Structures are given as C-alpha cells and as structure tokens.
Amino acid sequence: MSVPKGNAGEETVDVAEAKRDPLRRPSPHGDKLRELLKNPKVPVLDRPKVQELLEHYENWIARMSSLDSQGEERVRELVDLLNEYKLRVEIDLIWDSDNSFLHRQKGQLKLDNSVLEEWFPWLIDPVIMPELRDIELAVGPAKAFAAAYFQSVLTDVSGKPRLAIRSKDQDFTIGRPVFMKASFDPGFGAPATDDQLTYLAYIAAELKTNLDKTMFQEASATSHDLKIAAPGSHYFLICEYLDMTPIRSAGTDITEVLVLRGKRTGSQHRKNHSDAEYRRMNRDVYVEQLRSAPIRLGVVQRFVDRVRAILQHQIDDLSDAAERGYF
Numbered sequence: 519m520s521v522p523k524g525n526a527g528e529e530t531v532d533v534a535e536a537k538r539d540p541l542r543r544p545s546p547h548g549d550k551l552r553e554l555l556k557n558p559k560v561p562v563l564d565r566p567k568v569q570e571l572l573e574h575y576e577n578w579i580a581r582m583s584s585l586d587s588q589g590e591e592r593v594r595e596l597v598d599l600l601n602e603y604k605l606r607v608e609i610d611l612i613w614d615s616d617n618s619f620l621h622r623q624k625g626q627l628k629l630d631n632s633v634l635e636e637w638f639p640w641l642i643d644p645v646i647m648p649e650l651r652d653i654e655l656a657v658g659p660a661k662a663f664a665a666a667y668f669q670s671v672l673t674d675v676s677g678k679p680r681l682a683i684r685s686k687d688q689d690f691t692i693g694r695p696v697f698m699k700a701s702f703d704p705g706f707g708a709p710a711t712d713d714q715l716t717y718l719a720y721i722a723a724e725l726k727t728n729l730d731k732t733m734f735q736e737a738s739a740t741s742h743d744l745k746i747a748a749p750g751s752h753y754f755l756i757c758e759y760l761d762m763t764p765i766r767s768a769g770t771d772i773t774e775v776l777v778l779r780g781k782r783t784g785s786q787h788r789k790n791h792s793d794a795e796y797r798r799m800n801r802d803v804y805v806e807q808l809r810s811a812p813i814r815l816g817v818v819q820r821f822v823d824r825v826r827a828i829l830q831h832q833i834d835d836l837s838d839a840a841e842r843g844y845f
Contacts, residue, residue, distance in 0.1 A: 543636070543639045543640065543657065543658060544635075544636065544639065544657075544658035544659060545579075545636055546628075546632045546635045546636050546658075546659055547575065547632040547633050547635065547636040547637075548572075548575055548579070548636065549632075550627065550628055550629060550632045551568060551571060551572045551575055552572070554568050554627065554629070555568050555569065555572070557627075559619065559623075560619065560620075561615075561617040561619050563615075563616055563617060564611075564615050564617060564619065564620060567610065567611050567614075567615065568611065570610075571606060571607065571610065571611050574603065574606050575603070578599060578602075578603040581599055582596060582599055582640055587645075588645040588646070589645070589646060590819060592643070592645055592646050593641065593646060593815070593818060593819055593822055594815055596637070596640055596641065597813055597815045597818050600633070600637050600813055601812040601813050603633065604630070604633055604813070605805075605808060605809075607629060607630055607633060608630060608808060609801075609804070609805055609808070611629070612624055612629065612630075613797050613801065613804060614797070614801070615794065615797075616794050617794065618792045618793070618794055621791060621792050621797075622792055625727070630727055631689075631725060631726070631727050634689075634690075634725045634756075634758075635658075635659055635689050635690065635725055638690045638723070638725065638756075639657040639658050639690070641818070641821070641822055641825075642655075642657045642692055642825075646822060647822065647825060647826050647829065649826055649829035649830055650829070654694060655692055655693065655694055656691075656692075656693055656694060656695065656717070657691070657692055658690070658691065659687070659688065659689055659690065659691070660687075660688055660691045660693065660717050660719060661685040661686065661687055661688075661716075661717060662685055662686050662687075662688045662691055662693065662717055662718070662719035662722055662744060662747075663683065663685055663696065663716040663717060663718050663719070663747050663748065664684045664685055664686045664743045664744060664747050665683075665684040665743065665746075665747060666681060666682070666683055666684070666698065666714075666716075667681075667682055667684070668680055668681060668682070668700070669682050677702065677709055677710050678700075678701070678702070678709075678710055678711065678712050679700045679701065679702060679712060680712060681698065681699075681700035681712035681714055682714075683698070683714050683716045685716060685717070686740055686743060686744065688719055688722045688723070688724065689723060689724055689725040690722065690723040690724075690725055690756075691717070691719035691720075691721065691722045691723075692719070692720055692721040692722075692825075693717055693718045693719040693720050693721070693722075694717070694718055694720070695715060695716070695717050695718075696715070696716050696717065696718050697713070697714075697715055698713070698714045698715070698716060699711055699712065699713055699714075700712045700714075718747075718748050718751075719744060719748070719751060720748065720750060720751050720752070721751065721752050721753075721754075721825060721828065722744055722751065722752070722753050722754070723753070723754040723755070723756050724737050724740065724753075724754075724755050724756065725756050725757075726755070726756070726757040726758070727757065727758050727759065728757065728758070728759045728760075728761040728782050729755065729757035729759070729760055729761055729762060729775075729777075730761045730762045731762045731763075731765070734755070734762065734765060734775075737753075737755045737772060738767075738770040738771070738772060740753070741753035741755075741770060741771035741772045741773075742770070742771045744771070745771040752773040752828055753771060753772055753773055754772070754773050754774055754775075754776060754821065754824075755767070755772050755774075755775045755776070756775075756776045756778065756821070757775075757776070757777055757778065758777075758778045758779045758813070759777070759779055759780065759781065759782035759783075760777045760780070760781055760782060761782040773824070774824060776817050776820065776821055777817065778813045778814060778817050778818070779811045779812065779813060779814065780811050783807070
C-alpha cells in the first residue's frame with residue numbers, strides 16, 4: 519500500500535516497504551545487476567560476464583544467509599565474504615572487460631557502491647547486536663525525514679494546511695516509519711486533514727566509494743538537517759577510499775567518518791585504467807593492489823561497536839534522572 523502523492527513534487531512512500539521485516543533485507547546491488555542485463559548499452563561480450571556475476575551474487579547471498587556464527591565472529595565472516603565478492607565485481611566484471619563501458623560507467627551504474635548498500639544491513643542483526651532484540655525497526659536505503667512544512671496560504675481554498683515533507687536519500691539507515699497528520703480541524707476530519715507517511719532515520723550512513731572534500735561538505739550539511747529533524751539521530755560517513763586530506767568532524771553533526779580501505783590511488787596511476795589493453799597488461803598489479811587493501815575488519819567492527827554503544831546509552835525515560843544522577 520502506498521500513501522497517495524499530496525502536493526506536486528512530493529514523493530510516494532511505500533508502507534509495506536517502510537514496515538518490512540529487517541531480516542528481509544533490501545537488494546539494491548542485485549537490482550542493479552538485473553537492470554544491467556536489460557541495459558541495451560552493455561556491450562555484447564560483457565553480457566555473459568554480468569550473468570555470471572549475478573550467479574555469484576546469488577551464491578554470495580546464500581552463503582551469508584547460511585552463517586550460524588554470532589557476535590564478532592559473524593562480523594569477521596561477513597567481511598571475508600564481502601571482500602571475496604567485491605573482487606569478482608572489481609576484477610572479473612569490470613577490470614577484465616575487453617570494453618571500457620563498465621569501467622567508465624561504474625559510478626553511474628552504481629556497480630561497486632551498491633555492494634556496500636546491500637551488505638551493511640547484514641550487520642544489523644540481533645546475533646551481532648543483541649540490543650536490537652524486541653525493537654521494531656526497518657533497515658536499508660531510505661528517504662529519511664529532513665523537514666516538515668506547510669504550503670497553504672490564508673486564503674487557501676483546499677481547506678487543508680497542505681502538510682509537506684522534505685526527505686533526504688540515505689544509503690543506509692536504521693529507523694522506523696512515521697505517520698503524520700495536520701489539520702485545521704481539531705477532530706482531524708478528512709476534508710480538512712493532510713496525511714503523510716515519512717521515515718525517521720535514527721542511525722544513517724552515507725556510503726561512498728571515494729570521499730573527497732566536496733562530498734564531505736555535502737555530508738556535513740545533510741547530517742545537520744537530519745540532526746535538526748531528529749535530535750536523537752546519529753550520522754556516519756563511510757567510504758572505501760579517502761580522496762582528501764582528513765578534516766576533523768568534531769565541528770559537524772557527523773558522528774564519525776570511517777575509511778574502510780585506505781587512501782585512494784593517485785590520479786597519475788588511475789588515468790590509464792579506462793584503456794582495456796593497459797588493464798590486461800597490469801592485471802596482476804591491480805589484483806595485488808586490491809588484495810593488499812581489503813575492507814578492514816577493524817573498521818567494520820568499530821562501526822558495529824559504535825552502533826551498539828548508541829543503542830545501549832540511549833535513555834528516553836527521564837522520570838528518574840535526578841535519582842540516577844545523569845541524563
């Protein structure tokens with residue numbers, strides 16, 4: 519079921535998706551691969567490679583689903599499976615292609631970035647984070663609530679305040695759907711009432727392949743918007759490679775910046791990557807480069823620990839704050 523669009527430009531929010539079981543995880547990467555198979559611009563010689571990767575993708579999901587470990591051991595196994603699968607995407611599909619279409623368009627197609635979007639929700643599991651037990655939540659990419667405003671004027675003939683919602687696309691969230699009403703009628707009669715469904719992201723993360731200064735500044739603004747909308751929220755900026763001089767996040771509303779792999783390779787080394795012959799001749803060097811800079815278990819575990827600490831230290835009952843001694 520969907521909430522109908524209200525005013526022009528407002529987005530429809532799917533109720534069923536917003537209320538999904540968090541263990542029925544979203545599949546943005548799988549969706550991208552299936553879309554890629556239908557893309558007429560994909561070179562003919564690359565289509566079998568896309569189909570083969572889709573089969574590896576299904577196996578990757580099955581292997582993560584079959585894990586029976588818990589806690590830090592589960593995190594380690596998930597990271598190992600992520601690194602193994604990412605090599606298939608980065609090497610077997612993109613680097614080994616005899617055509618440069620996939621390499622040049624990988625950012626636009628979100629081939630590599632969507633892997634992280636799909637993988638991070640696998641960390642949000644009670645067997646890894648016991649604090650999540652008995653909490654109603656949704657996990658995954660979402661349009662997060664950023665602001666509410668009214669579009670009506672004093673002489674508005676609609677009879678409604680015309681409640682509108684502004685949202686921000688987030689690559690990863692832990693949150694809950696929120697149903698909102700606004701009316702000129704204290705009884706909220708239908709003719710004078712606006713109904714809106716939105717989504718509160720209590721923990722949000724922007725996932726970047728390469729983080730540069732412009733992206734950092736955009737993330738700073740986004741984190742501020744989300745913090746104003748939900749003061750109890752937390753915002754992480756997570757990237758694979760850092761493509762800037764580190765800037766302290768203390769002066770922003772970013773909870774923490776996490777770098778999963780390390781410093782990005784300089785442009786002088788990347789400029790020839792779009793040449794298929796160069797890629798063939800330098801395959802071994804590139805594979806070794808990727809293997810030497812995998813997704814780091816320690817950084818992922820730090821994210822898990824930070825989220826657990828947030829869940830453990832959030833206290834919404836202030837009735838005994840004086841007796842407790844803190845709030």
